[in-house]
Amino acid sequence: MTDIECIICVPGQRLFSSGKENIPGSGTYEQLGYIYSKLAGFVKIVKDKNINRIEVHSVMEQSIVPAPGDIVTGMITLVNQRFCKCTIKCIGDIVLTRPYRGILRREDVRSTEKDKIEMYKSFRSGDIILARVLPMTEAHTYQLSTAENELGVVIAHSEEGTSMIPVSWTEMQCPRTLAKEFRKVAKIVPEELVNEL
Template sequence: MNVYLPGQSLNLPQGNVRYSAGQGCYELNGKIFASICGKCQIDKDNIVSIVPLGNKVANLQVGSIVTAKVLRIRDNKVEVKIMMVEDAVINYNLQGIIRKQDVRQTNLDILKMEEQFIPGDIIKARFISYGDSQKLYLSVTEDELGVVFAKHTESKQLMIPFSWEEMICVQTGQKEKRKVAKPNISLFSAQMQ
């Protein structure tokens, strides 16, 4: 059974059947679209509904803040698994892409994606548009967005934000480069002196 995103056209069985939009759907130009995230359900009266997954409805829309886990890093993009939309947990496979131009607004020619993210990092990002192949385009250009949780690549210990571009291992004091989500620089600087 497919999981549908808001705005996505529903893939309904073809034939001489006339469907009507129910809860979680809307009809436009003879087609039925999802208005929430969920799975398609058709009742005996051919009313199509989208049933949300989980207890809380993930109201995914352009502009939403998502929490995601970094899966892979390519030359010009990072692939992530979206775990939350705002404060609603996603319990199905929803993936996103952060393109190089959506990491920061300046110095893109010298930006190295592997210095911004590492697989396993937990990030906050903004959903900016629907991509292709069921992947969403995300952005971390705002100060409040970026890596919020990471483990040191060698020690595997927790790291916390140290500056806008570095995180520091709480056990070893070693730093690693990241695109950090708005750290409290004065707090961490005082603790490290």
């Protein structure tokens, strides 16, 4: 393993062009032909035959930031007709020490019938969602998408404060009152099935 101690990087910093010689490793991501850092730390190049795997190792692992393509867990904080805002709490399995701001626009809620989407029938404040990070268009806010079956609301509470149960792709039900509420429900695949695939 080769350390390039002179290269200290910050999250989002462009490191190398990607291609046959350079591939992204842990702590990095690839976008538009370049390898970028997810972390603040030291660049390491792991040589394997003719391929360099570019990695970033952090002194503090918690400087990880969301990168395009990451699946994140967030909590909805505000809903209006055009978008909803949320705070990003986790990236994959990693719980963040500080939350990041995310925005989910109406056109990124689902992949079909985008013109018929009503934000109030998809999300409510306090909902916990799974979403994919889109390429950044504005600083300090991550644009999110739930336009995949596996993404959307995973935890929601009814007006009674009870955890609701998904009954379809568009509805969740309170087990106490049996009242149904509209949501963009995530299709959760059990882990044992994922392992079999």
